[in-house]
Amino acid sequence: MIKTDQVLDAKGLACPMPIVKTKKTITNMEPGQVLEVQATDKGSTADLKAWTERVGHQYLGTVEESGTLHHYVRKTTDSEEKQETTYEVVVNNDELQRKLESSEDLTVVDVREEAEYSFNHIPGAISIPMGELDNRLDELGKDDEIYVICRTGTRSDLAAQKLADRGFNKVTNVVPGMSDWNGPTEKSIG
Amino acid sequence: MMAIREMDAKEVTRKVMNKKELFILDVRNEDAFSDWKIEGENLTHLNVPYFDLLDGLDEIKDQLPSDKEILVVCAKEGSSIMVAEMLSDEGYEAAYLKGGMKAWSEHLEPVKVGDLADGGEMYQFVRIGKGCLSYMVVSNGEAAIIDATRMTDVFIDFADSLGVQIKHVFDTHLHADHISGGRMIAEKTGAVYWLPPKDAEEVQFSYEPLVDGNDVKIGNTTINIHPLYSPGHTIGSTSFVVDEKYLLSGDILFVDSIGRPDLAGLAEDWVGDLRETLYERYKELSDELMVLPAHFMIIDELNDDGSVGEKLGVLFAENHGLNIENEAEFRSLVTDNLPPQPNAYQEIRKTNMGKITPDEEEQREMEIGPNRCAVR
Numbered sequence: 001m002i003k004t005d006q007v008l009d010a011k012g013l014a015c016p017m018p019i020v021k022t023k024k025t026i027t028n029m030e031p032g033q034v035l036e037v038q039a040t041d042k043g044s045t046a047d048l049k050a051w052t053e054r055v056g057h058q059y060l061g062t063v064e065e066s067g068t069l070h071h072y073v074r075k076t077t078d079s080e081e082k083q084e085t086t087y088e089v090v091v092n093n094d095e096l097q098r099k100l101e102s103s104e105d106l107t108v109v110d111v112r113e114e115a116e117y118s119f120n121h122i123p124g125a126i127s128i129p130m131g132e133l134d135n136r137l138d139e140l141g142k143d144d145e146i147y148v149i150c151r152t153g154t155r156s157d158l159a160a161q162k163l164a165d166r167g168f169n170k171v172t173n174v175v176p177g178m179s180d181w182n183g184p185t186e187k188s189i190g
Numbered sequence: 191m192m193a194i195r196e197m198d199a200k201e202v203t204r205k206v207m208n209k210k211e212l213f214i215l216d217v218r219n220e221d222a223f224s225d226w227k228i229e230g231e232n233l234t235h236l237n238v239p240y241f242d243l244l245d246g247l248d249e250i251k252d253q254l255p256s257d258k259e260i261l262v263v264c265a266k267e268g269s270s271i272m273v274a275e276m277l278s279d280e281g282y283e284a285a286y287l288k289g290g291m292k293a294w295s296e297h298l299e300p301v302k303v304g305d306l307a308d309g310g311e312m313y314q315f316v317r318i319g320k321g322c323l324s325y326m327v328v329s330n331g332e333a334a335i336i337d338a339t340r341m342t343d344v345f346i347d348f349a350d351s352l353g354v355q356i357k358h359v360f361d362t363h364l365h366a367d368h369i370s371g372g373r374m375i376a377e378k379t380g381a382v383y384w385l386p387p388k389d390a391e392e393v394q395f396s397y398e399p400l401v402d403g404n405d406v407k408i409g410n411t412t413i414n415i416h417p418l419y420s421p422g423h424t425i426g427s428t429s430f431v432v433d434e435k436y437l438l439s440g441d442i443l444f445v446d447s448i449g450r451p452d453l454a455g456l457a458e459d460w461v462g463d464l465r466e467t468l469y470e471r472y473k474e475l476s477d478e479l480m481v482l483p484a485h486f487m488i489i490d491e492l493n494d495d496g497s498v499g500e501k502l503g504v505l506f507a508e509n510h511g512l513n514i515e516n517e518a519e520f521r522s523l524v525t526d527n528l529p530p531q532p533n534a535y536q537e538i539r540k541t542n543m544g545k546i547t548p549d550e551e552e553q554r555e556m557e558i559g560p561n562r563c564a565v566r
Contacts, residue, residue: 016272050239
């Protein structure tokens, strides 16, 4: 099971209802939260992809399980799209990719939501969603080479600041992040 | 508020065949629309996905006609009913396509092509949404069906309405773009099901092998169906000459194009067969034969009565695919730059061989989209 903030049951509903209900549900959710839409209408996948692209939400992916489609959508925040960062130690995607290819000893921390990570992440990256970071600091070493990544560089900017404040010495933010990642990726869903 | 009207696929077909004007608001998403839509000479299309209209119609009002009916179309009909109701609330005259593009894909329009010498008749079933053409030869209380689509009831009901008994069912080849109804019709009616044996090596059911010289009589003794081995689209492809008047060319020769040899995976091997069939075997036939193919590609190929067909002599003069002197150039036409292969064509071939038995909903999904059996 992929962890989400809310689940919408649209099983048995025909087009247009899965999208109509998704729109209603997501309006009342907080930016950054992830919605799981359960549907049986086969056309819902293509429509949900096209609709989220149109309105600016983030379609994460779909898992089919015994006839039910589980779609994952993340409500996007405005600030993410601006891609403003304040933490000063940054590398771009290419540089991180090069470091990974030359097998440097480094830790990639992916601070996106678990659902985002599940559908697409860098092999070996650790998933610590932004909201869980405070409670999971002991999973990281103070002198590890830590590269923090998210989708556009905004959440990872906040995470990098937080880690540096808590005494982690070698923290770098990766920009722009997964939205533009050309290196190898993998999924962690069945 | 005006009531919204339900328009069925038959009414839309009539409008297309009669070249009537019609404004269509297609509310499927843009990929689906660009892949496949209702085609017609005097149709006007506007494609706006229904999910862009959930907050109202304001953004498209300047593109909608206020003085004529708007037909709203979607995949199945749910979204088109919602949008048609919104249009109606705003004072527009709105209708929706009953059953959506699913019904459009499955509609068959029977058109009489002509009379046979001894009192029989030739009918063509135009599957207008997908471009498939099937045939029924009728004579003296008996019928033969060629290249039937999976909407088998349409054929059986039509034969009933004419008071004729279906005796023989043929497929010109193992189809890759649509699911054949031939075997099912034969099972339901007790008719004989014929297939070219070279296309049927892997089929999982019994059939009557269709080979040259195996003439079949329908009704009056004078109406013979001569199979004519004509490989190229598939290795077994067989044409029929009916009543010395009609050439049923399968997927070998179309009105404005020729068959593609790659759907069974052997383009390079079969291009020579295709050329020989078109440039030698067909050349020996009478120019006066009316060519009746198993497909049309574009709506312009429809004649004024809605049928599709043209004399062989005219095609030898005008069809580009029959007029390529240079063999290398011909080879390049039919093996390079081929159009995309039809949706799910490998699963469709397996279904037609009886290797898999998808349910009706799965069969629909497999057939979604246009047929793509030709090269121009």
